[in-house]
Amino acid sequence: MTALIRNGTVVTARDARAADVLIENERIAEVRPGIQAPANAAIIDASGMYVMPGGIDVHTHLDMPLGDIRSSDDFETGTRAAAFGGTTCIVDYATQARGARMRDAFDAWSRMAEGKASIDYGFHMIVTDLAGSGLADMDAMVREGVTSFKLFMAYPRSLMVDDGAIFRVMDRAARNGSLVCVHAENGPVIDVLAERALAEGKTAPVYHALTRPPLAEAEAVHRSIAIAEIAGAPVYIVHVSSGDALDEIRRAHARGAPVFAETCPQYLLLSVDDLARPGFEGAKYVLTPPLRANGRQVALWAGLRDGDLQVVATDHCPFRLDQKDLGRGDFTKIPNGGPGIENRLQLIWHHGVNRGRLTINQFVELVSTAPARLFGLHPKKGEIAAGSDADIVIWDPAAERVIGAATHHMRVDYSLFEGFQVKGAARTVLSRGEVIVDAGVFLGKPGRGRYQKRAPRR
Numbered sequence: 001m002t003a004l005i006r007n008g009t010v011v012t013a014r015d016a017r018a019a020d021v022l023i024e025n026e027r028i029a030e031v032r033p034g035i036q037a038p039a040n041a042a043i044i045d046a047s048g049m050y051v052m053p054g055g056i057d058v059h060t061h062l063d064m065p066l067g068d069i070r071s072s073d074d075f076e077t078g079t080r081a082a083a084f085g086g087t088t089c090i091v092d093y094a095t096q097a098r099g100a101r102m103r104d105a106f107d108a109w110s111r112m113a114e115g116k117a118s119i120d121y122g123f124h125m126i127v128t129d130l131a132g133s134g135l136a137d138m139d140a141m142v143r144e145g146v147t148s149f150k151l152f153m154a155y156p157r158s159l160m161v162d163d164g165a166i167f168r169v170m171d172r173a174a175r176n177g178s179l180v181c182v183h184a185e186n187g188p189v190i191d192v193l194a195e196r197a198l199a200e201g202k203t204a205p206v207y208h209a210l211t212r213p214p215l216a217e218a219e220a221v222h223r224s225i226a227i228a229e230i231a232g233a234p235v236y237i238v239h240v241s242s243g244d245a246l247d248e249i250r251r252a253h254a255r256g257a258p259v260f261a262e263t264c265p266q267y268l269l270l271s272v273d274d275l276a277r278p279g280f281e282g283a284k285y286v287l288t289p290p291l292r293a294n295g296r297q298v299a300l301w302a303g304l305r306d307g308d309l310q311v312v313a314t315d316h317c318p319f320r321l322d323q324k325d326l327g328r329g330d331f332t333k334i335p336n337g338g339p340g341i342e343n344r345l346q347l348i349w350h351h352g353v354n355r356g357r358l359t360i361n362q363f364v365e366l367v368s369t370a371p372a373r374l375f376g377l378h379p380k381k382g383e384i385a386a387g388s389d390a391d392i393v394i395w396d397p398a399a400e401r402v403i404g405a406a407t408h409h410m411r412v413d414y415s416l417f418e419g420f421q422v423k424g425a426a427r428t429v430l431s432r433g434e435v436i437v438d439a440g441v442f443l444g445k446p447g448r449g450r451y452q453k454r455a456p457r458r
C-alpha cells in the first residue's frame with residue numbers, strides 16, 4: 001500500500017519539523033515538505049497533529065502463566081489495547097521454566113503470539129536455570145533474535161537466580177552481544193520481612209510495600225551493577241521504582257559504567273497511598289517493586305529529564321479482580337502486576353510534555369527510540385526516516401480523555417489510573433504502513449503482527 005501523511009509536524013528524538021511522510025511497501029520512503037502524492041496513494045491528513053514513531057513497550061507480560069492462573073490479556077487483547085494507545089511494537093517476557101530449556105519457552109511464547117498479535121513483537125528470555133547447556137542456549141536464543149535476558153534477584157522460591165548465575169549470564173552476554181535485564185530486589189531479605197509481617201497478623205495489601213523497602217531495591221541495583229562491571233557487560237535495570245535505586249544508577253553513570261534503566265508510569269504517578277486504600281482495594285496496586293511514598297516520584301521524573309533513566313515501559317501484567325482475590329487475608333498471595341499497555345503514551349505525554357517536565361523529543365526518545373536502540377530494533381523501529389518500518393502514531397495534542405475501565409480496551413476490570421484526565425492521544429496508528437487504529441476504531445487483524453528478530457549489540 002502507498003500512503004502519504006500530509007500537513008503534520010514530524011517529531012523524532014532529535015527534532016520536530018513540518019514534513020510529509022511517504023509510505024511504500026510497509027516502509028517510510030521519504031520524509032520532506034511538499035511531497036507530491038503518487039496516483040495510487042491514500043492521503044492521511046495530519047493537520048494540527050504530531051507524526052511520531054509508534055510507541056515501543058519493552059516490558060510486557062501477555063498471557064503470562066502464574067501458578068494456576070494467567071495474566072488476563074493475551075496477545076490478541078493486549079496488542080489491540082496497545083495499538084489503541086499508540087504502541088506499535090512490544091517486547092514480551094518469555095519465561096524459561098526451571099528444569100526446561102530456553103528453546104521450550106521460546107516455542108511456547110511464539111505459539112501464544114502467532115495468530116493473535118496485531119502489532120509486531122519480540123521476546124526477552126527470563127533465565128531461571130543454567131543447568132546443562134544453559135549458557136550455550138543463550139547463544140542459540142541470540143541467533144533466534146532474542147537478544148536480551150532477564151534475571152530475577154527476587155522471588156527465591158520461583159524465579160530468583162544466585163549471584164554466581166548472574167555473573168555467568170552477564171559474562172556470556174558480554175561475549176554474545178546480548179543485554180541482561182535485571183529485576184533488582186533482594187528477595188531473601190524481603191521473604192523474611194513478609195513472613196514476619198504475616199506472623200504478626202499484618203495481612204493487608206499495604207504490607208506488600210512495607211515488606212519491600214526501597215533499600216532492598218537499591219542494594220540489588222548496586223549488586224547487579226557491580227557484577228556487571230566485573231563481567232565487563234552492560235546491564236539494564238527494569239522497573240526502577242525509587243530514588244534510592246536511581247541514586248545507585250546515577251553513581252554508576254558518574255564512573256562511566258554502561259548501565260541503562262527503565263521506569264514505568266505507575267512509579268511516576270501513583271504511590272503507596274493507593275496500596276493503603278480501604279478494604280481490599282489496595283490489591284489492585286500490588287505490583288513489584290511496590291509503589292513508593294507519595295512525593296518521591298519527583299526523583300524519577302528528574303531521572304528521565306537528566307538521562308539517568310532511558311526508557312519508560314509499562315510492565316503490563318494485568319490480573320482481574322477475582323484473580324487479585326486469591327490474596328485476601330494474605331498479601332503475599334495477591335498476584336503481582338497491573339495493567340498499563342494502553343495508557344503509557346497518554347500518561348507520559350500529559351504528565352511529562354504538557355506539564356513541562358519533558359520536551360516532545362525526550363518523549364519520543366523515552367517511549368520509542370531509546371527502547372528500539374537498546375533492544376536491537378533501531379532504525380527499523382523507533383524512527384521516522386526513509387527505510388524504517390512505517391510504524392507511526394499520528395498524535396492529537398488537543399484530544400482530551402478520561403482513563404477508566406469502562407472505556408479501555410485491556411481485558412481487565414479495573415484501571416490503575418481510573419479517572420485520570422489526560423490531554424493528548426493517538427488519533428491514527430499505522431503498523432508497517434497499514435492503518436490499524438483510526439479515530440477510536442480498530443482496523444487491524446489478529447495475527448498480522450510479525451515476530452521481530454532483534455539484533456545483538458555491535
Ligand code: URP
Binds near residue numbers: 289337338
Ligand atoms: O508485579 C510485577 N511487576 N509483575 C510482573 C513480573 C515482574 O516482576 O516484572
Ligand code: ZN
Binds near residue numbers: 238
Ligand atoms: Zn520484574
Ligand code: ZN
Binds near residue numbers: 315
Ligand atoms: Zn515485569
